[in-house]
Amino acid sequence: xxxxxxxxxxxxxxxxxxxxxxxxxxxxxxxxxxxxxxxxxxxxxxxxxxxxxxxxxxxxxxxxxxxxxxxxxxxxxxxxxxxxxxxxxxxxxxxxxxxxxxxxxxxxxxxxxxxxxxxxxxxxxxxxxxxxxxxxxxxxxxxxxxxxxxxxxxxxxxxxxxxxxxxxxxxxxxxxxxxxxxxxxxxxxxxxxxxxxxxxxxxxxxxxxxxxxxxxxxxxxxxxxxxxxxxxxxxxxxxxxxxxxxxxxxxxxxxxxxxxxxxxxxxxxxxxxxxxxxxxxxxxxxxxxxxxxxxxxxxxxxxxxxxxxxxxxxxxxxxxxxxxxxxxxxxxxxxxxxxxxxxxxxxxxxxxxxxxxxxxxxxxxxxxxxxxxxxxxxxxxxxxxxxxxxxxxxxxxxxxxxxxxxxxxxxxxxxxxxxxxxxxxxxxxxxxxxxxxxxxxxxxxxxxxxxxxxxxxxxxxxxxxxxxxxxxxxxxxxxxxxxxxxxx
Amino acid sequence: xxxxxxxxxxxxxxxxxxxxxxxxxxxxxxxxxxxxxxxxxxxxxxxxxxxxxxxxxxxxxxxxxxxxxxxxxxxxxxxxxxxxxxxxxxxxxx
Numbered sequence: 001x002x003x004x005x006x007x008x009x010x011x012x013x014x015x016x017x018x019x020x021x022x023x024x025x026x027x028x029x030x031x032x033x034x035x036x037x038x039x040x041x042x043x044x045x046x047x048x049x050x051x052x053x054x055x056x057x058x059x060x061x062x063x064x065x066x067x068x069x070x071x072x073x074x075x076x077x078x079x080x081x082x083x084x085x086x087x088x089x090x091x092x093x094x095x096x097x098x099x100x101x102x103x104x105x106x107x108x109x110x111x112x113x114x115x116x117x118x119x120x121x122x123x124x125x126x127x128x129x130x131x132x133x134x135x136x137x138x139x140x141x142x143x144x145x146x147x148x149x150x151x152x153x154x155x156x157x158x159x160x161x162x163x164x165x166x167x168x169x170x171x172x173x174x175x176x177x178x179x180x181x182x183x184x185x186x187x188x189x190x191x192x193x194x195x196x197x198x199x200x201x202x203x204x205x206x207x208x209x210x211x212x213x214x215x216x217x218x219x220x221x222x223x224x225x226x227x228x229x230x231x232x233x234x235x236x237x238x239x240x241x242x243x244x245x246x247x248x249x250x251x252x253x254x255x256x257x258x259x260x261x262x263x264x265x266x267x268x269x270x271x272x273x274x275x276x277x278x279x280x281x282x283x284x285x286x287x288x289x290x291x292x293x294x295x296x297x298x299x300x301x302x303x304x305x306x307x308x309x310x311x312x313x314x315x316x317x318x319x320x321x322x323x324x325x326x327x328x329x330x331x332x333x334x335x336x337x338x339x340x341x342x343x344x345x346x347x348x349x350x351x352x353x354x355x356x357x358x359x360x361x362x363x364x365x366x367x368x369x370x371x372x373x374x375x376x377x378x379x380x381x382x383x384x385x386x387x388x389x390x391x392x393x394x395x396x397x398x399x400x401x402x403x404x405x406x407x408x409x410x411x412x413x414x415x416x417x418x419x420x421x422x423x424x425x426x427x428x429x430x431x432x433x434x435x436x437x438x439x440x441x442x443x444x445x446x447x448x449x450x451x452x453x454x455x456x457x458x459x460x461x462x463x464x465x466x467x468x469x470x471x472x473x474x475x476x477x478x479x480x481x482x483x484x485x486x487x488x
Numbered sequence: 489x490x491x492x493x494x495x496x497x498x499x500x501x502x503x504x505x506x507x508x509x510x511x512x513x514x515x516x517x518x519x520x521x522x523x524x525x526x527x528x529x530x531x532x533x534x535x536x537x538x539x540x541x542x543x544x545x546x547x548x549x550x551x552x553x554x555x556x557x558x559x560x561x562x563x564x565x566x567x568x569x570x571x572x573x574x575x576x577x578x579x580x581x582x
Contacts, residue, residue: 097567098567101559101563101564101566101567194543194544195543195544208541208542208543234549237550237551238544240544302532304528305528307525308525308526308528309529311522311526312526319503323504326504327569328568328569328576328578329564329567329576330567330568330569331567332569333569333570337579338579338580339579339580339581340581342579343578344504345501345505345506346506348503348504348505349506352505357505357507358518358519360505361496361500361503361505361515361519362522363503364499364503365491365499366526368499368502375526377539378530378532379526379529380539380540380541381532381537381538381540382529382534383539384539385532385537387540387543419518419522420521420522420525434543435543436542436544
């Protein structure tokens, strides 16, 4: 078996452009790698091998195209994003046999850039979870230790990237679903600014929170994918027509962190943080300081309320968004129902898993007459206070920095008993979605106790992705790469 | 207990979900655990704070009200559980 899967996306891209490797060869090697490790990792819901090979060979027939920045690069797409003619299940029984008749905007962008989509990656059902255990098609395993979770909800994408089953992947992040699995699997993950990347063709969970973003093995690879998918799309009414800098160029031009002010939020570095996570993240801060950055203590005082506000808003939006699954136009229908109402109830009860049902019901409750003001409106008010906290902190620094998750990857099944316990693990990631700001997860080492990857999070002002990537690039060089995942 | 099993059944009906009798108690207990946690927000003084419903500032961008056809009827019906070839078919309504 070739070791092509250990190359970076940027390295492969160069070899493809120079004609040293063919697109067909790259895709064939990727499919071979998938076949070899997938029984252990289970990162994919669908592997579209023949189709990917046919597409790659068609690329070869016309030869490398310098105008297409991802020409011949095998990538994977989270199964919540529509790819024409491939199942798009969202990790749910209710969409098990659904094949969209269109490509999501980001998928069209990937294709235009010349990427080859090798398959659709596993996820917590409708992106509701932090471990990828809540997929109707079974859990994905962490390539670093296959008895542990890869994080979630984009755990399939993170695991596939870490295991060398693709050169980059798309995930979605509603409350940390790109950054946390990237952290658990030792990859880079970028949650762009809300409105930076079109959500058109992404099945909605929390519409005011969801954002599609790239995941890859290096910062440069992540920047290349981001550059391909970002930009204005009139089909998404929340997509913002903002200037997009040349992100890979900004990254390449940034050599040190001289003059950079890194805000260190007090609330992200205290109680509840595992010592091994704190140690690895502190070492990264020291490395940043050694490269010229100034560390500035800041406060995000409403952080203790973020989990409660987030889950009220996310569940409320979910209960509205998931009302569309009615067994009429697509998805599962209970064929035994004799009447329409009965058909809705039976189809939805059979099609949705327990966590999804729980969130729909709580969302329905917090939006219902008599409770709306106490829960939903109150949460939206707290959301504004959380956004103001970020605005205040970012007056005093250029980026903010903290751990992605208070712990490293936990064992499969460890969080089954109490839903609130898993929600609390999102404490460091969800505020960013409430505020709509961009955030990047960078692997900064292995935990001294668990030997598992630890991620550091860089947060910044709206549309400041290029700066986040540039800072991450300097840190990545300073800290050096992680070893290959130990679990395969 | 803030939410009784009967209340859970009522909410489930609103959400077009059917919860088995033997799972209602478990759901109710989890519901109350989650809502108790959410009551943390009562500690925050939000007097006079305007709710923030979307991180995008400004009014919703509207597109021109112009009809366009992107997909054929066949494509759109292809994923439906039941059709007559031209329409979606549902069980009887009345």
